[in-house]
Amino acid sequence: MKRESWIRTAFQKLFRNKLATVCFVILIIEFILIIFADKFAPIDPNLTNVADRLRPGFWDKMNPKYMPEHWLGTDELGRDVWSRLLHGGQVSLAVGFIATFIGLVFGTFFGLLAGYYKRLDNIIMRFMDVLFTFPGVLLALLIVAMLGVSTRNATIAISIWAIPSFARMIRGRVLQIKQEEYITAIQSLGATNFWIIAKHILINAMPTIIVIATMRIAGSILSIATLSFLGVGVPVPQAEWGGMISSAKTQMYKAPNLIIVPGIAIIITVICFNILGDKLRDILDPNLKD
Template sequence: MTTVETVKLKEKKREKYIVTTAKRLFKNKLAILGLIIVVLQIAMAVFAPMITSHDPIKQNLAASELPMFSPEHWLGTDNYGRDVWSRIVFGARISLVVGSIAVALGLVGGIVLGLLAGYYRKLDAIIMRFVDLLFSFPGILLAMLIIAVLGTSLVNVAIAISIWSIPTCARIVRGSVLSIKEKEYIMAMRSMGASDLRIMVRHILPNASAPIIVFATMRMATAILSTASLSYLGLGAQPPTPEWGAMISQGQAFMWSSPHLTIVPGIAIMLTVFAFNVLGDGLRDALDPNMDLQE
């Protein structure tokens, strides 16, 4: 078989795999529901200025604590007269941006450590002991410790959550590398004189992408929930930033007089976390190669 024929065969297999994966995913109704919610959240964050008519941080004390379904404020206002719907919409932008940055940084660190640990036996023990050290701290406490050192801000929240994500990602990547590097085509690449970097980046990493994609999707849920938790504790977004966790913290003092100040952002967090979790579950099933044997 010529090189051109081999490339065409690989392309056909890749196309077939993508189509099969998409079919499996679209059979999972719960995963599709999660995908729809995620797409709506992203659209809401991107087009936030176009779908809101109020400034999320502008105060209007004359219209404070208006109930839901008020004429100009259909989700009511908070104790400073700020429109709750506008703050929810702009809060989606903050949650998705901070979560995406945290997951991206965590993936970079985890992939690098996982590749090195799985490919080089001499580095494996050293890197895994470092990973075990990170695992010895409860995640939220580790994030709180990092923020205590760096200071309270959303940027530092993203950094803290990314460091918390590194050990899990590193273990996932390492496990995949250990199995892939013993494949015949990897041994053939070595015998042809391919460099270790080329083998890891061009051949091992793409074949380990499925568990990484699933991890990234489900980690987004954890990152968004962690961002809200840290902001609720006063370690993340600071007033008057429209962040969901901070909104719950500020609204709990008015739980009896204006319960919507706490309930609405709580529902926003719940729906977003639910959507990413069920989407991650669906992707895990769709990308599982063992599903071919069951179908």
């Protein structure tokens, strides 16, 4: 019999689903474009050119103001939208992934402890409830207000925002896994609590963690865009999707494309991550298995 890892089985199942495959492919293309932004959009995203302000994009090719090198047009300062979109995406994705990762590490840590040790459960989960009571954006605003506006601080804020939802979901899963007989069996073989948590419970909680993380990346990307839009996320002139929308507000009627283009980028990314997360849950969650 051939050795089959559950990760590979999961991918096989994922590609059997058309919608999930499409989302996966879109995200891969997006990642490639964004990671190699300098290749695909060689124009400096911060290069202003007052002469070329508010050029239309490819949808208005007949317009004499259209310039083929700015195929998505330019913004109110004459910066190339395509270049800003890709370079801004770097920030969005980086913050999305890093914040999710930090939230994941701490959330998983707290969730594992709370689920395994009954004594810690109340202390940890009540603290998480306190974090939960703040509306997400408000909490992030509060943290940024305390730490000061910078990309790093926005990332920290979004990480903290992500912790309680991770902790809560993973605690629930741990409570379930703890009841399984193999945990008792491993205990009866003399394994330490640390080893049981770090190996046996964690690996069984992994599917849950992957699913929440995928969903959470979308949330984090949305959060950084929101914070930038509010002016407390990524500082100007650094390009960022939320910031692009924010600065284009003034031109909303003259050039709505400046809002629509980054808006579409955010929507596509978030929807793709969410659908992917949703399908992954169907595949990985043992409770939903057919």
